[in-house]
Amino acid sequence: MKINEKIKLLEVYYDGGCGMCRRFMRWYREQEHAVEVVILAYDSDEARERFPEIGDHEPSKLMVTRTDDGAVFRGAESWALCLWAIQKYRWLARRMASPVMLPLAQKICVLVAANRLKISKLLFGADDKKLAAEIEKLDAEECEDGSCHLEDEKE
Template sequence: MTAVATAWKPVDRGVTGVAPVRRLTVLYDTECPLCTFAHNWLAKQRQLVPLEFVPAGSQEALRRYPELDHAATLTDITVIGDGGQLYRDSAAWVVCMWALREYRATAHRMSTPAGLKVAKQVVLGAAKYRETHRDRQAGGGAYRRKDGWTYDRNGGWYYVPPGSGTEPPACDSGCRTAD
């Protein structure tokens, strides 16, 4: 039995020299049920490389990474290494598994060309699940309460800029009285 050699060239991520990864920041959509589940699951695992979770599109994410396309971080998980490495799509999921004690060997298998195809299929399945559930939310996920959008059963969605002092009462049961 002989081994099959393949030509593999590393992907240039713009990092010069050897940049060990000592910490990973995971940007995730807090309003996505699948993303929240993945966040909770990752946070409970034993980590060889610490994972820090920051809500995608938040003020904290904007402050830390001003050059990043923050709209894209809301469509899929984005992971940023402390050396400036940027991982998206299936590579982000693989690097999260690599950071976990129990899944590092699996991550190494998934980082091969054949493994990346499997990882891509898993990510596409997760994206399909996410889109299905996003459409079930009122507003299809386009109107986010934390951005200042409020839903009125009689009038639909309306925008109130956060901190404008015109927020609706804290307890709005939806019952209306005649004015």
């Protein structure tokens, strides 16, 4: 992925119903951005008005970003753009977007996105030992095809 260094505006569409996503966006809003950034829950009225085709990009599965030139990105590419928009993380964004790192970043994004509600519950509703135990149970080879999921909590 080549990041267009001429981007002046980045729209970020996230899952407003996910605690982890909301916390990330709260942190993200507080950062000093090198470009204008608009952050919207993908299912909000404002998001649908601003970007009527948002649903075509399956924002419920992976984070979606759109640039001022109309380019749309999902998953790891979206994360790379979000980092790039923060001046002090541009070095990390360029590394993440490199041909070597992007496939790994994409796998991580798919894993996190597929399990974000459970991770959110674990991170913000349980202790670190429980989260570590759940992550240890994941089989890395199963994640290659995006089918890895954290176990449902037994009630």
